[in-house]
Amino acid sequence: MKTGKPTINDVARLAEVSKKTVSRVINNSPLLSEKTRERVQAVIEEIGFVPSLQARALALSRNWIIAVIHDNPNAQFLVNVQHGILQELADTEYGLMVQPVDRTSANLHENIRAFLERHRPYGLVLLPPISEDDGVAAICEEFGCNYIRMGSVKLGPAEHTISSNDREAVREAVSYLISKGHTRIGLIEGPKGFTSPRERRAGFEEALTAARLDLDPDLVRTGHYTFESGVEAGQSLVDLPQPPTAIFASNDEMAIGAIIAARRSGMLIPEDLSVVGFDDTPLSSHVWPTLTTVRWPIVDMASMAARKLIHPEDKQAMKKWLLRSELIERDSVIPPRKF
């Protein structure tokens, strides 16, 4: 089972120092004479010594692993998060683990606890909606495992949070619809009980209020962030005796579902119905007409999360907890016909 690779003992012998001194060198300890450090460093490079992560893991009871914990079925979202984290992890020794969990399970906390005990990751990136669970954050604290909660609102102290400004972004998007002349605007919101749908709805209402428009409860539908639920909600809205002239959907999938439903009912998009989504998934520029939407900076959020986990000394990064979403204007919004 010997790997044949040089170990800290080889370095110590060749540099004629103790292994503890070598350990100090590879850990950048300040208690070290420059001369010794240089001699040891020279040997390290000469024989190509690389510290064993397994041995360090045993000694420190913590692995060189960043883990993503999630209960989120959206493929593009997940891959974007992974991509963002991996960008930051490139050229480091850290690796990325992915651990899905079931938020509806009675064993949720127990399962996360078991994962932490088993793999002892260096840090955790908690994705919504799991990130909104204070119990999970408490478990991380208990284990002394670093963690970042990702969400649409500030979840706990800045050093443990990375967030987008969903409410404000949606307010701008809906204000944009209003500025185009729309006054009957439908809302397809996300599932109840989660933060991001609530924030996005709040932004929707704020935009109406700012324009002195009333929220018509008949124009609000609840979906599950899925294409199918978007179709259903959209169908229900366009079937109204007096359908809306525009719809804001809480994510792109539902927006595209609504477009399909409207078209099935013989409507032209955007002539008969303007639609705005949220996310800016690749899909949104692939549909026809291309979808006006809010760009959710999820890749950057994930990068920033990883940066905070592995560079706690970067005080500037530790303080930053907000990345802004912005409206992307494409072809799915025009003024209403009667305007």
Add this chain to the structure above:
Amino acid sequence: MKTGKPTINDVARLAEVSKKTVSRVINNSPLLSEKTRERVQAVIEEIGFVPSLQARALALSRNWIIAVIHDNPNAQFLVNVQHGILQELADTEYGLMVQPVDRTSANLHENIRAFLERHRPYGLVLLPPISEDDGVAAICEEFGCNYIRMGSVKLGPAEHTISSNDREAVREAVSYLISKGHTRIGLIEGPKGFTSPRERRAGFEEALTAARLDLDPDLVRTGHYTFESGVEAGQSLVDLPQPPTAIFASNDEMAIGAIIAARRSGMLIPEDLSVVGFDDTPLSSHVWPTLTTVRWPIVDMASMAARKLIHPEDKQAMKKWLLRSELIERDSVIPPRKF
């Protein structure tokens, strides 16, 4: 740094045996009296002993990790693979790592080598196109790291391969188009130099040959498995003086791109143009009309890959290397107008 958790020593002391005996129990060694095993097992359960993966990793120089190595930008594909592997890993101690690589990099092999040295995963799942690189497989052999190559054709011996029957599946799909009366069938193939596009093209040609139809080179376009390339290729096909009455695209994204292009040119789908894709991504049932396509059993393939990695004693699984694709009939295919 003590974790406070019970260790193998605690078990040994309480059960009044040596730690080696405990080690035998947790490793299911046959050299053990039933009485001893039961007594030790009882203590293990009583004090809730869980072996430390870090300590085992150091002793065995191998981690309880299955890693996916890939250079594949497709989100749905990646998440499906991860999902399949995680299905098999659930209720085991194994975790999942994800490691993207750059197949065009001169350091590709060096990078994979570094990853193996660092994290010492128990097994690797190699995704196409990386899986087609014999050098990568050789590196795995060299490190004694188990691996499965996933692809559209048998890559090496059965115990290291899991494959789909792309060629046969495409042959059936195109034969289906022919059976509907289509004789001018366009092909949007995937990028040159990879196996899956080549196999799918071979299936296309076999179907034509079987029906005594000639392959018209003017009806063949090459894309990059992206939506945009599908739009471009589709546009180029429908702009022909005598456009095809049907198109087979080597994946769903390009198929949907072709549909968009055709519609932009005023064609009705499927009335003026039938389209068949490949993959059966969720997207394919979300577009309008819903897309007739070939279901690629990627989740099952990934599950099977993980099973082979962590259950080498399952001889039946080790022998199985083929999972079949099947045609999913939806709404994007009808007979041609003139038929």
Add this chain to the structure above:
DNA sequence: TTGTATGCGTTATCAA
């Protein structure tokens, strides 16, 4: 069938 002694490659303690 069981135990002893040692190895795996690092970090931590505490003394020098």
Add this chain to the structure above:
DNA sequence: TTGATAACGCATACAA
């Protein structure tokens, strides 16, 4: 500023 020695928690060779 350095080093000897002991963890860390398990597995293995070899002996009994």
